[in-house]
Amino acid sequence: xxxxxxxxxxxxxxxxxxxxxxxxxxxxxxxxxxxxxxxxxxxxxxxxxxxxxxxxxxxxxxxxxxxxxxxxxxxxxxxxxxxxxxxxxxxxxxxxxxxxxxxxxxxxxxxxxxxxxxxxxxxxxxxxxxxxxxxxxxxxxxxxxxxxxxxxxxxxxxxxxxxxxxxxxxxxxxxxxxxxxxxxxxxxxxxxxxxxxxxxxxxxxxxxxxxxxxxxxxxxxxxxxxxxxxxxxxxxxxxxxxxxxxxxxxxxxxxxxxxxxxxxxxxxxxxxxxxxxx
Amino acid sequence: xxxxxxxxxxxxxxxxxxxxxxxxxxxxxxxxxxxxxxxxxxxxxxxxxxxxxxxxxxxxxxxxxxxxxxxxxxxxxxxxxxxxxxxxxxxxxxxxxxxxxxxxxxxxxxxxxxxxxxxxxxxxxxxxxxxxxxxxxxxxxxxxxxxxxxxxxxxxxxxxxxxxxxxxxxxxxxxxxxxxxxxxxxxxxxxxxxxxxxxxxxxxxxxxxxxxxxxxxxxxxxxxxxxxxxxx
Numbered sequence: 001x002x003x004x005x006x007x008x009x010x011x012x013x014x015x016x017x018x019x020x021x022x023x024x025x026x027x028x029x030x031x032x033x034x035x036x037x038x039x040x041x042x043x044x045x046x047x048x049x050x051x052x053x054x055x056x057x058x059x060x061x062x063x064x065x066x067x068x069x070x071x072x073x074x075x076x077x078x079x080x081x082x083x084x085x086x087x088x089x090x091x092x093x094x095x096x097x098x099x100x101x102x103x104x105x106x107x108x109x110x111x112x113x114x115x116x117x118x119x120x121x122x123x124x125x126x127x128x129x130x131x132x133x134x135x136x137x138x139x140x141x142x143x144x145x146x147x148x149x150x151x152x153x154x155x156x157x158x159x160x161x162x163x164x165x166x167x168x169x170x171x172x173x174x175x176x177x178x179x180x181x182x183x184x185x186x187x188x189x190x191x192x193x194x195x196x197x198x199x200x201x202x203x204x205x206x207x208x209x210x211x212x213x214x215x216x217x218x219x220x221x222x223x224x225x226x227x228x229x230x231x232x233x234x235x236x237x238x239x240x241x242x243x244x245x246x247x248x249x250x251x252x253x254x255x256x257x258x259x260x261x262x263x264x265x266x267x268x269x270x271x272x273x274x275x276x277x278x
Numbered sequence: 279x280x281x282x283x284x285x286x287x288x289x290x291x292x293x294x295x296x297x298x299x300x301x302x303x304x305x306x307x308x309x310x311x312x313x314x315x316x317x318x319x320x321x322x323x324x325x326x327x328x329x330x331x332x333x334x335x336x337x338x339x340x341x342x343x344x345x346x347x348x349x350x351x352x353x354x355x356x357x358x359x360x361x362x363x364x365x366x367x368x369x370x371x372x373x374x375x376x377x378x379x380x381x382x383x384x385x386x387x388x389x390x391x392x393x394x395x396x397x398x399x400x401x402x403x404x405x406x407x408x409x410x411x412x413x414x415x416x417x418x419x420x421x422x423x424x425x426x427x428x429x430x431x432x433x434x435x436x437x438x439x440x441x442x443x444x445x446x447x448x449x450x451x452x453x454x455x456x457x458x459x460x461x462x463x464x465x466x467x468x469x470x471x472x473x474x475x476x477x478x479x480x481x482x483x484x485x486x487x488x489x490x491x492x493x494x495x496x497x498x499x500x501x502x503x504x505x506x507x508x509x510x
Contacts, residue, residue, distance in 0.1 A: 007350065007351070007354055007383050007387065008382075008383055008386050009354045009358060009379055009382075009383045010378075010379045010382055010383070011358060011361070011362070011379065012354065012357055012358055012361065014354070016357075017353075021360055021364075024357060024360075024361070025364075029361070032364070032365065109364075110364075113360055113363070113364055116360070116494075117356065117357075117360045120331065120332050120333070120356045120360075121353050121356055121357075123328055123331070
């Protein structure tokens with residue numbers, strides 16, 4: 001088998017031999033590599049694109065939980081009411097995105113393909129640390145676009161099969177990676193969600209209690225921040241809540257989220273003593 | 279300077295084919311069979327190097343012959359599939375297109391290069407009853423010279439392929455449950471060994487594409503599970 005590449009596979013250049021999908025894109029398909037920075041000239045003003053709002057993550061008894069509302073905004077307007085911000089990236093990790101929706105969703109999609117690609121090529125999955133590190137590189141690569149307003153700041157969480165525990169990371173635009181001990185939240189309503197979690201959360205909570213904290217934190221965020229969707233009873237749009245434990249990923253059913261919502265609503269309105277109009 | 283000897287193209291091809299066939303027959307066989315929940319791929323394998331691998335959501339790969347060569351093919355297949363799924367949609371990644379690409383690439387090597395690939399590969403796709411146009415399972419076999427064929431029910435590749443195919447022809451039944459399919463596969467594989475004793479579960483590499491799974495259908499069956507099914 002002489003020559004540079006013995007296998008001339010239709011549709012592939014054959015020059016890349018590694019196990020990273022993003023590298024494969026860069027080397028063999030540069031035209032498909034999502035480089036958002038090329039869309040902007042230096043000195044150009046910020047581009048108005050839809051932004052995702054509040055996502056949060058915290059540890060509970062079985063592992064880690066990630067939740068996010070469904071609203072995307074463009075300035076003061078609604079861009080989409082049912083955008084998905086929480087994604088399973090493989091059987092034991094999840095990403096929650098906040099920031100410019102276009103690049104963020106693409107990053108989540110690429111992250112999933114990247115992890116799966118590595119697992120298939122190498123025959124074993126990356127360690128959770130390795131996954132977090134890879135994501136931080138992808139965020140760093142997006143830095144030029146971030147300087148133009150295309151900021152992507154995800155949360156990454158998963159179950160570490162070796163350490164037998166849930167773990168959470170947050171990131172900054174430069175790719176800075178910070179592991180959180182208990183909980184974190186990001187996006188426009190992130191501050192309020194974090195304050196809510198600070199009071200409710202404890203890391204040994206069973207699953208159903210954890211769901212309560214997550215939904216209540218999102219309701220609090222939606223209450224204070226106009227950019228956060230909360231629960232849209234009118235249209236039947238509920239936040240996404242995903243658990244990750246040793247057994248894998250599981251999404252909370254909407255009926256359970258609705259129950260928590262009704263319970264919180266009943267508790268808060270009875271406190272007002274006026275039938276709950278406020 | 280001496281002139282090179284003339285060798286007829288027929289002779290060149292026959293020699294290459296003979297060489298490749300010998301290489302392939304040195305390896306152990308691998309069996310693919312459809313069962314009630316999907317498709318099962320089984321191979322006798324005592325090493326930790328896999329002969330069977332996941333390509334995409336509903337597609338798996340198995341190779342026999344020279345490890346370095348079919349493993350390279352497997353990796354190229356993963357790249358091809360992930361690339362296609364990224365560019366279009368996950369449902370656009372199909373076994374037939376992949377098998378065709380293998381056929382072209384392997385045929386190319388066979389005619390162009392001095393040394394042909396000493397491998398034979400299988401590309402399997404499990405059907406999705408929910409997805410119109412994707413309901414059926416598909417099994418494709420690609421040989422060292424790029425010749426491609428599609429199969430129903432079962433397919434055997436590797437050294438003792440003919441003998442094992444004969445066994446499968448007389449014993450195969452449709453829609454077997456997992457346990458019985460495993461026992462049938464093992465009984466067939468044991469025809470390939472000279473001693474004809476049952477292959478112990480720890481020497482089997484078994485993977486399944488199961489319709490019942492959500493998302494990625496590929497699953498590697500652990501030895502404990504094989505032991506459980508094969509001891510009963």
